[in-house]
Amino acid sequence: MNMTVQIRTAEIQDMVENAILAPSASIVSAKNVNVYYAGKQALKNISLDVAKNRVTSFIGPSGCGKTTFLKCINRMNDLIDICRVEGNIEVDGQDIYSPEVDVVALRAHVGMVFQKPNPFPKSIFENVAYGMRIHGLTNNKSELADRVELSLRKAALWDEVKDRLEQPGTGLSGGQQQRLCIARAIAVEPRIVLMDEPASALDPIATAKIEELIGDLSTNYTIIIVTHSMQQAARVSQFTAFFHMGELVEYGNTKTTFTSPNDERTQNYITGKIG
Amino acid sequence: MISSSEISLTRKTSTGKMLSEGAVYFVLIASSLVAVGVTIGIVMSMLFEAVQFFNLVPIQDFLFGLEWSPQTAIRSDQVGSSGSFGAVPLITGTLLISTIAMLVATPLGLASAIYLAEYAGPRQRNIIKPILEILAGIPTVVYGFFAALVIAPFIRTTGGSFGLEIASESALAAGLVMGIMIVPLISSLSDDVINAVPQELRDASFGLGATHSETIKKVILPAAISGIAGSLLLAASTAIGETMIVVMAAGLAANLTANPLEAVTTVTAQIVALLTGDQEFDSAKTLSAFALGLLLFVVTLILNIIAQKIVKHYREQYD
């Protein structure tokens, strides 16, 4: 038992040291966020800033509130009737819960990739074109095709699907489906991409591809990823936030969080005592 | 005495008990075969008379004939004793009324289903759904009465004020009322179908910044289309088989027309007219009712089978 833990921590240390840690401006800024589900508090006083064009991961045991917080950032929680959000979340300096915000446009600005790959039962092309069509981003057929291609290239899927764009997206493998969903999300040119355990339903090879893709995308996009896997957090993110029972226990650059956590609960989690 | 109360692992049940269990089995099997018997009975009850009818009137004359006037002579030496048995006016009449009904029920039923499945909260749903179901529970004779007494005269006077001449037993009145009657059929089936669309697809669309209506129109409805088609087919089959509304509000004039303002008759209305009076089971007039019944049965059966296949396939797709 102890052996495994030591090996793990060592492995993590190596990975974290390779991460690029450079100061950058924040793009998301949350202050005193409280979330209630039917009166039951799910998030307690969360304050955190997310760095622009970096990968930030949210980790923590199941039910700790990490996904809830993620969904606050593009207001997907609005869709749950019993959910109430208090506090202040700013994206690009704008309070996204203020009445003048257009939720629909916000979600184009803050895209999302879900846990289970969820392509529409439409063709691969139509899946990627969907967001551009609803937002009316282009009326030009060839421009649409170009942007679909670009998005698929960015999602590292183009070469695999370029000959079968008219086939249903649901016919792809799980990993390809998830990359299709990423292509679909970035096609509307969001600044931020939220990823809710994007690789949890995938096999190790597909997972590796997604992680590689996340690294590539982070040059142009701010990525926030919720993950169960600490190794994954360590591999892909520069910053890590640890949530526990609705509280933000620890937040800092990934290396520090994994090597010398300030809080005992973080320590317990990364060594496998809780979770 | 002890030995008799011992529990034995071998079968030592009394013959009486075995007999009674056997009897129970027999009753159970017999009961479940009743449904099969009914189906066979339905087919047989119409087939023999229909065959007799087709001996008197060739089947192609029945299916493709354009004139329906099932008058047979009282005395054999009377002129025009044969009557004509072309079912086309009845079929077009049935289709005309059913089409009107579907044109009313499809938008109302689908819009209601979408609202109930996507927008209404659980409280609203629990109130609205049972109220809509009442529409399906009201006996058709009540709809027929209302169509003949309120809707038809209303349409007639409204049309009259626009200079339109509308028959007092117009296809429109029967179709409109029938349409309202089948709204809950479409709405509750489509509601189920829409609810079966996985939540992940909604999330994906919302996550891309689609509004709720865009999500419904571009993702949910396309995904649910086959299930909805199934529910529409079932509703159409109900409309085709509906009897009382057309008997009371559509009348018996066998006009070959597509004009909803004229009077038409339907297959079911003719069956009622032919079989409620005096019957002579050797005359083509009475026998023609069975040919019509068989036609009605076959058409509705085919529609139902297709609809059920579609819906079943749809369910499996999202299971």
Place this chain on the structure above:
Amino acid sequence: MTNSFVMRSSKSRKRHAAEMRFQWMGRIAIIIAIGFLVFMVGSIAMMGAGALKQTHIAFDVDLSHNEIDPAFPEKADYDAIIKASLRKAFPDITDRREKRELYRLVSAEASFSLKNFVVNNPAHIGQTHKLWFIASDDVDLFFKGNITIDEKGNAGRLNAQEVAWVRIFERNQNIETRFNTRFFTAGDSREPELAGILSSLTGTAFTLLITFLIAFPIGIFSAIFLEEFIPQSRWGDIIEVNITNLAAVPSIVFGILGLTIFLNTFGMPRSSPLVGGLVLALMTLPTIIIASRAALRSVSPSIREAALGVGATQIQTVFHHVVPLALPGMLTGAIVGMARALGETAPLLMIGMVAFIVDVPNSILAPATALPVQIFLWADSPERAFLEKTSAAIIVLLVFLVLMNLIAIILRSKHRQRF
């Protein structure tokens, strides 16, 4: 690019407007459907409410010894007595046509009710009594305000003269409306003011009794067999497909089945509740089977395992443990099926339950009609006065439907509480 999600461009305003429009389409559809329901039931109720009241008129009746022999009071010509009394009330009428019009104010039933009165109260013979009689349907409609006086002074089929007579009765307080008990205690009649629903209601009761006695046991037995003994077998599938298709067969087809099989082949009595009940039973069967199977499925498998585990045979397990738990659900299904059968009209027309039935049927073999068929017959009749009778009969039918569905809902909710 920054804060693009705040600016409400015209494009985003358009999308939000489209969203609102779409939501309203759903609301409007529901409002139309429910509005139609309210309009239909409401207008029928308003039309039918009048049938609960019946106009009666009163005049002095001379029960003189000349006309009635006290030894044989039932032999007197009561029709003539009524006519004579009416003439006495309006002595200035001499014209024959006018006299006939005068007699028309009173229902044809008046002589029967006078005869009953005299036979039961022979002491009154030789006296003059003010007695109340049922008014004719035309007077009834006019007095209740269902028809108004037109420019010629006529009110429906009443001419100006008759209207004036009614006014005289009114002035002398010899005309009034009373609760129409006859509507609930009499059979059908050609005269609207005399027609009641008791015969058709009894016919419906007999018919539904047969339906229940046949469809319920067969329905639950076949549900038990399909669900407990041959689940997921080829035979089970065949029967199941059969049942779902049967559930969607137009009801009139069941009527044809009844006509050829029960009437023509088996020679069962035409127009009888027995045949009507049989036909409706076959029609209701799929509903009961489907509901009963659902009820059986909702019984937890652990109960079956427990019973089988202590050595019960499968039949014992099913009948001692599973069926009692599923019974409320099965009953609910049966009641829902019966409610459908209650309103069914078309198949009953096919087997001749469409006859003019005055007498209350006294057995399941007697000629009878059913309430929905009575509605159909009255709706078809040209007499204006039948309009409110038809509406009232519909209201009675709907009340029974609501009651049955309420019972089903209560049963269902109790059943749900227990598990």
